[in-house]
Amino acid sequence: MQIRIHAHLERVAEVRARAAREPLFGAVLGRLKRYQAERLSNTYDDLRADPRFCGAVDFFVTDLYGDRDFSARDAGLARIVPAIARLFPPDALAMVDAALH
Secondary structure (H helix, E strand, C coil): CHHHHHHHHHHHHHHHHHHHCCCHHHHHHHHHHHHHHHHHHHHHHHHHHCCCCCHHHHHHHHHHHCCCCCCHHHHHHHHHHHHCCCHHHHHHHHHHHHHHC
16 A cells, blocks of 8 residues: 555656646646636535534644645655555555545
């Protein structure tokens, strides 16, 4: 499972590198990310209005689907995957794998 997580992170890094090399690809990728964030935000407007869930919706919209550079976050995740594998149950690692996929 750790190998799959690292493979997902490597694929994202490859996409980032391509976006940096190819301005048109980078622009399209940015538009796609903004579309995904807007779609998610609009789909879950009702949850955003609920104080229990607004933080989670905002997290998904900005920290998972946002159009910022997440390379530092991903590098940090890559460093802690072995610890997650040792300290948490297999379901936790599977959840990380599914989220990255």
